[in-house]
Amino acid sequence: MILLFLDGVGLGAPDPAVNPLVATPLPILSGLIGAVPDNRARPRTASGLVFRQLDATLGHDGLPQSATGQTTILTGLNAADIMDGHYGPWPGPTLVSTLESGTLFHDAAAAGGAALANVYPPRYFATEGRRRWRPNAPVVAARAAGVRLRGLEEYRAGLAVAPDLVGTGLARLEEGVAVGIEEAGVTGTAAALASLASRHAFTFVDVWLTDGYGHARDAEGAARFLVNLDALLALLLTEGTGAVSSGATVVITSDHGNLEDLSVKGHTRNPVPLLVLGQGAHEFETATSLLDVAPAVRRVLGL
Numbered sequence: 001m002i003l004l005f006l007d008g009v010g011l012g013a014p015d016p017a018v019n020p021l022v023a024t025p026l027p028i029l030s031g032l033i034g035a036v037p038d039n040r041a042r043p044r045t046a047s048g049l050v051f052r053q054l055d056a057t058l059g060h061d062g063l064p065q066s067a068t069g070q071t072t073i074l075t076g077l078n079a080a081d082i083m084d085g086h087y088g089p090w091p092g093p094t095l096v097s098t099l100e101s102g103t104l105f106h107d108a109a110a111a112g113g114a115a116l117a118n119v120y121p122p123r124y125f126a127t128e129g130r131r132r133w134r135p136n137a138p139v140v141a142a143r144a145a146g147v148r149l150r151g152l153e154e155y156r157a158g159l160a161v162a163p164d165l166v167g168t169g170l171a172r173l174e175e176g177v178a179v180g181i182e183e184a185g186v187t188g189t190a191a192a193l194a195s196l197a198s199r200h201a202f203t204f205v206d207v208w209l210t211d212g213y214g215h216a217r218d219a220e221g222a223a224r225f226l227v228n229l230d231a232l233l234a235l236l237l238t239e240g241t242g243a244v245s246s247g248a249t250v251v252i253t254s255d256h257g258n259l260e261d262l263s264v265k266g267h268t269r270n271p272v273p274l275l276v277l278g279q280g281a282h283e284f285e286t287a288t289s290l291l292d293v294a295p296a297v298r299r300v301l302g303l
Contacts, residue, residue, distance in 0.1 A: 001280065001300055002117075002193055002203045002236075002243060003104075003251045005073070005138070006229075007066060008211030010257020010270030011053055014038040018263040020213075020222035028233045029275075037273060038260070048244070050281045053271035055289040056256045060085055063267040066211065067091040069255025069290060070137035074103040076294030090134040099137060104202060104297055105145035111301050112201030116142040117193065119160035119170065120149050138206045152181055159196065161189045163209050165228045186228050190235035190242065197248040201301055214258030215265055222259055237277065249280035249300050253293060 009021075014036065016023035021037045033051040035041040044051040056064045058072060058080035065088030071079035075098060080086050082098060091099060108114035116138060127133045139149070150160035155170065162170050167183040184192065196203045213222040236242045236250055244250055252275040257268035274293070276284045280300035287296060 001108075001201065001249045001251065001297060002197050002205065003253075003297065004205045005070075005207060006210045006252065006254045007070075007206070007208045008214045008256060008258030008267065009254040010056070010260045010268055010272050011037060011039045011041060012257065012260030012268065012270050014040055019260050020219055020226060020262065021260050023219070024223045024226045026226060026230045028230045028237075032233070032275065032277070033273075039270065041273075045285055048278055048281050050274070050276040050284045050287075052274040052284070052287050054253065054274045054287060054292070056254070056272045057269055058086070058290060062086050063269060064256035065089060065267065066255055067095050067137055071095050071098055072290045073253065073255060073293045074099065074105070074137060074141050076291060076298075078291060089136070091137050091140055095137070096140055099141045100144040103141040103145065104294055105141045105147050105204070107298060107303050108200065108202030108301060109145045109147065111303060113199065114142070114145060114147050115196050115200040115203045116147050116149060117161045117196055117203050117205045118150065119155040119162055120151060121170070122151070125149070125151065136206070136208065138204060142204070155184070156181065158184070158188065158192045161192050161205060163207050164225060165189050165207070165232055186231045186235060190232055190238075193236065194241070194243040194246060194248070197243050198246065202297070210254075210259050214260075214262065214267075217262045217265060219262055222262070244278045247279065249276065249278035251276050251284070251293070251297065253290075255290070 012019045034044050060080045065086040067088035068079040068086050105114045154160040170181050239245050254272040257270035261268050283299040284296045
């Protein structure tokens, strides 16, 4: 299984002036869900495909936040209940303890292996454990389960992916230039994900850039990313070489809205998308909220 997590991507109004998901042509994504990816898109179920709108509010007032939303996705527990409200962006001691007690990474590590697919640059490792180091929920969960973080060498070997899905930022890093890092492009990213999925029961991709585009109200950056995401979907579905055709179930979802409404800089209470492709898609047919993601992943993993 591959869980492609898109931070801060909701399903918003069908207004191309503020919603990059509407303004950007996304033929693969739109074809899969049978509609433009906005709040009018209806649930869809087909062979090897499930699309749903998920409630990201977790039953609490206020704007959903990353730490509680991500913890909920990774554990199946209502993290907003645990915190008595939405909390983020980084998990504090209470949510760290929750994540350390058991997540999808822990489950998969005992059921065929787990991987955090992201590449982390040398400067990230240099700050790890220091006072100003603030790991997000996926990093806390992965490390607690004994899953290692991947560096530039893994990226060069085709065993890690960049958060922009192409690697442009990595190729421009001083460290990347020094060791000859080149952009993998969506083709390299698709190949890396297929390779990781063949070696692990569960592969998690943390795409945090999308939330950044939303906060910056960066329509141009959002559009570039979405075009790459659409191209990646096509490659994951390619017969014979794509991860889905090789037996992987691909899950795409988010923790809260943001990118879909660039009229504001903050998060939204919009529903978030759930798109599942592959042989395990049927396990997600009853999903209605973030709380339903982890249980369905566990069923696909046979847990």
